[in-house]
Amino acid sequence: MTTQASPSTTSPTVPAQAGAARPTLDPQIRLDLYRTMVLSRTYEEAILREYHADKGPGFDIGKGLVPGEMHLSAGQEPVAAGICAHLTTDDAVTATHRPHHLAIAHGVDLRAMTAEIFGREGGLGHGRGGHMHLFDPRTHFSCSGIIAEGYPPALGQAFAFRRRGTDQIAVAVTGEGAANQGAFHESLNLAARWTLPVVFVVEDNDWGISVPRQASTAVSSNAARAAAYGIPGERVEDNDVEAVYDVARRMVARARAGEGPSLLEVHTLRMWGHFEGDAQGYRPELAEVSERDPIPRYERQLREAGLLDDATVAQIKEEASARVGDAIGYAKASATPDPSTATDYVFD
Amino acid sequence: MTEVLFPPLSKDSPEAEGVLATWFVADGARITADQLLAEVQVDKVSAEVPAPVGGVVHLLVKEEEAVRQGTPIARID
Amino acid sequence: MTVTEAPQGTHRLTTSKAMVEAIDQEMAGDPSVFYLGEDVGQYGGIFSSTTGLLDKYGPERIIDTPISETAFIGLGIGAAVEGMRPIVELMFCDFMGVCLDQIYNHMAKIHFESGGNVTVPMVLTMAAGGGYSDAAQHSQCLWGTFAHLPGMKVVVPSSPADAKGLMTSAIRDDNPVVYIFHKGVMGLPWMAKNPRTLDEVPEGEHLVPLGKARIARPGSDVTVVTLSLSVHHALDVADKLAGEGVDVEVVDLRSLVPLDRETVLESVAKTGRLVVVDEDYLSYGVSGEIVASVAEVDPGMLRVPARRVAVPDVPIPYAHDLEYAVLPRQDRIEKTIRAAL
Numbered sequence: 001m002t003t004q005a006s007p008s009t010t011s012p013t014v015p016a017q018a019g020a021a022r023p024t025l026d027p028q029i030r031l032d033l034y035r036t037m038v039l040s041r042t043y044e045e046a047i048l049r050e051y052h053a054d055k056g057p058g059f060d061i062g063k064g065l066v067p068g069e070m071h072l073s074a075g076q077e078p079v080a081a082g083i084c085a086h087l088t089t090d091d092a093v094t095a096t097h098r099p100h101h102l103a104i105a106h107g108v109d110l111r112a113m114t115a116e117i118f119g120r121e122g123g124l125g126h127g128r129g130g131h132m133h134l135f136d137p138r139t140h141f142s143c144s145g146i147i148a149e150g151y152p153p154a155l156g157q158a159f160a161f162r163r164r165g166t167d168q169i170a171v172a173v174t175g176e177g178a179a180n181q182g183a184f185h186e187s188l189n190l191a192a193r194w195t196l197p198v199v200f201v202v203e204d205n206d207w208g209i210s211v212p213r214q215a216s217t218a219v220s221s222n223a224a225r226a227a228a229y230g231i232p233g234e235r236v237e238d239n240d241v242e243a244v245y246d247v248a249r250r251m252v253a254r255a256r257a258g259e260g261p262s263l264l265e266v267h268t269l270r271m272w273g274h275f276e277g278d279a280q281g282y283r284p285e286l287a288e289v290s291e292r293d294p295i296p297r298y299e300r301q302l303r304e305a306g307l308l309d310d311a312t313v314a315q316i317k318e319e320a321s322a323r324v325g326d327a328i329g330y331a332k333a334s335a336t337p338d339p340s341t342a343t344d345y346v347f348d
Numbered sequence: 349m350t351e352v353l354f355p356p357l358s359k360d361s362p363e364a365e366g367v368l369a370t371w372f373v374a375d376g377a378r379i380t381a382d383q384l385l386a387e388v389q390v391d392k393v394s395a396e397v398p399a400p401v402g403g404v405v406h407l408l409v410k411e412e413e414a415v416r417q418g419t420p421i422a423r424i425d
Numbered sequence: 426m427t428v429t430e431a432p433q434g435t436h437r438l439t440t441s442k443a444m445v446e447a448i449d450q451e452m453a454g455d456p457s458v459f460y461l462g463e464d465v466g467q468y469g470g471i472f473s474s475t476t477g478l479l480d481k482y483g484p485e486r487i488i489d490t491p492i493s494e495t496a497f498i499g500l501g502i503g504a505a506v507e508g509m510r511p512i513v514e515l516m517f518c519d520f521m522g523v524c525l526d527q528i529y530n531h532m533a534k535i536h537f538e539s540g541g542n543v544t545v546p547m548v549l550t551m552a553a554g555g556g557y558s559d560a561a562q563h564s565q566c567l568w569g570t571f572a573h574l575p576g577m578k579v580v581v582p583s584s585p586a587d588a589k590g591l592m593t594s595a596i597r598d599d600n601p602v603v604y605i606f607h608k609g610v611m612g613l614p615w616m617a618k619n620p621r622t623l624d625e626v627p628e629g630e631h632l633v634p635l636g637k638a639r640i641a642r643p644g645s646d647v648t649v650v651t652l653s654l655s656v657h658h659a660l661d662v663a664d665k666l667a668g669e670g671v672d673v674e675v676v677d678l679r680s681l682v683p684l685d686r687e688t689v690l691e692s693v694a695k696t697g698r699l700v701v702v703d704e705d706y707l708s709y710g711v712s713g714e715i716v717a718s719v720a721e722v723d724p725g726m727l728r729v730p731a732r733r734v735a736v737p738d739v740p741i742p743y744a745h746d747l748e749y750a751v752l753p754r755q756d757r758i759e760k761t762i763r764a765a766l
Binding site: 092123124125126127128129133135136137140142144146149151152153154155156157158159160161163170182183186187189190193344345346347348 | 490491493494495496497498499500501502503504505506507508509511523526527530531534535536537538539540541542543544575576578599600
């Protein structure tokens with residue numbers, strides 16, 4: 001493989017010794033990362049229970065309180081926690097069909113989000129969007145069910161922010177399979193050409209539904225594709241939340257400083273199926289997946305650092321359960337939309 | 349009395365012929381300075397012709413008529 | 426929407442210049458309006474949609490894009506979501522294939538999916554239409570396809586004044602509006618001349634409500650419902666038939682979404698005869714929609730069967746004589762009206 005220097009080159013990684021030992025993070029930051037990941041996992045476990053509770057006998061996808069497709073993010077929490085730690089709710093995040101961890105980490109209201117997933121009037125979209133179409137203008141959060149198509153609108157949000165002279169940025173998230181879609185490439189080129197304040201994120205969870213990355217992608221790392229557009233690209237291995245935090249900090253700062261976009265690929269872990277109901281027969285390593293769970297691993301690290309013990313872990317999990325339980329209770333109490341309003345909201 | 353000439357759209361060939369594509373004013377109309385008079389075209393390059401002065405305009409060529417660059421296309425009294 | 430305008434002067438403009446004037450006046454009044462697309466800067470748009478605007482507003486607001494329709498239409502969507510008012514140009518409606526997802530799954534659906542909480546005040550302009558031998562991939566109208574997909578308004582001006590009025594209204598509308606301009610109505614110096622492409626246009630602020638058709642020519646014997654360049658052809662035929670004592674009413678739809686069914690029904694109730702002329706494909710489109718709109722209210726209104734003059738379900742041929750055999754021009758319109766009398 002030959003490499004060519006691209007004309008408008010910035011260094012292939014964002015400045016500051018990639019690979020060198022990172023300084024230890026502030027304990028509060030580390031605890032916050034852990035807390036965010038626990039909240040996200042607790043949420044997904046609850047949605048998993050709610051989703052499957054009433055689909056039987058067998059599995060009728062259209063049945064129950066949460067019908068339709070469901071794409072849960074267990075295992076991908078480090079991406080959301082590590083990146084959103086650097087954002088405020090003034091920053092935009094566009095996500096995919098697997099959006100919950102990002103919505104939670106970015107600060108979308110848990111009650112309204114949950115009510116939307118349950119298709120209720122009290123939901124973010126009054127039940128019109130559902131779990132793949134969560135829109136929260138307060139936090140500039142949106143997601144889409146079309147692969148890679150969340151990247152282009154993020155460009156527009158970044159464009160508007162820069163035009164207004166603020167240091168708000170857009171974080172656009174998609175999967176490794178999406179990196180083969182046209183919208184991915186068009187977006188990287190345009191954002192680079194117009195120096196837009198975007199951080200592009202690729203969650204490489206190895207699987208585009210059932211097709212492994214090696215079978216779909218001509219390069220071994222999508223981070224390498226960044227060079228084709230003259231922007232920095234870095235890949236984080238091992239689903240390491242603190243590594244994500246470190247790279248994201250530099251890329252977010254670069255965007256805020258007006259220096260343009262970057263690409264962060266994280267090798268993460270899809271612990272469950274592509275969608276709920278996916279038997280994953282295509283996945284040979286399924287039995288070992290739980291050993292790679294990033295949350296117990298990080299918990300061990302923090303225990304070793306003296307930042308967590310049984311009591312604090314229990315407290316954090318208890319708080320998460322309480323928040324999630326409250327959100328689900330709110331959703332279930334929210335009214336189901338009146339069928340006579342089915343054609344509302346087409347136009348303003 | 350002011351003459352309005354077909355502008356030199358093709359610098360390389362000053363003798364080039366173009367066409368008066370569109371008149372935006374009627375013959376004998378009272379017009380103001382800078383008002384859009386016509387659109388002219390040489391090959392695929394077109395240009396607007398604004399009135400250099402105000403007055404009553406008299407059209408000297410017809411639409412779609414072939415006109416050499418530099419030829420008077422209108423007179424303003 | 427009621428439109429009250431102070432009486433104002435008019436000036437003669439081509440449709441393209443009228444469209445540009447609307448954009449110019451809105452950009453002057455609202456700094457959040459900007460125009461992006463391919464070759465819209467120095468070139469002024471390949472069908473003269475932005476002529477002169479770069480000189481006036483600069484490259485920050487009249488923006489040339491790479492050939493990346495998905496990316497720049499998506500960019501328009503994101504900017505609109507954040508409160509700007511972008512006008513995004515798809516050079517030819519025929520190119521919708523490369524970017525349709527952003528248009529129909531995002532631009533058109535975000536407002537609905539968000540339960541009305543997010544608005545996308547964006548205008549998507551595009552050139553359409555044939556008659557100059559640009560063949561199958563560059564001569565389509567396709568407005569029926571855009572109108573068919575929920576969540577976007579669709580307007581199709583036929584005249585200079587409407588081109589300005591609909592553009593102003595489209596820019597000010599908080600919903601996504603697809604603004605389709607037929608190349609043959611633009612009055613371009615490099616296409617065959619059509620005298621109806623040059624007409625009086627109000628000089629100041631001019632608004633035409635979206636969703637309201639216009640009686641381009643009142644008549645009592647037969648209703649011709651049509652849009653865009655076909656309005657010009659229908660008027661030509663109406664003028665000719667007037668000499669034979671046939672009084673043709675021409676309804677210019679102007680908008681497809683919202684569709685002014687009331688005006689259509691009023692006209693057909695009066696004349697009892699309906700001919701729909703549409704330069705888009707015949708089947709599964711605008712002409713069928715108009716006929717269905719009458720039939721499902723009162724088929725008894727029709728004294729004779731409704732008739733349609735459209736492009737048959739065939740890709741538009743390149744050879745001139747073949748192309749003109751499929752376009753709904755004056756000859757086919759006249760023949761069909763006579764058959765309805």
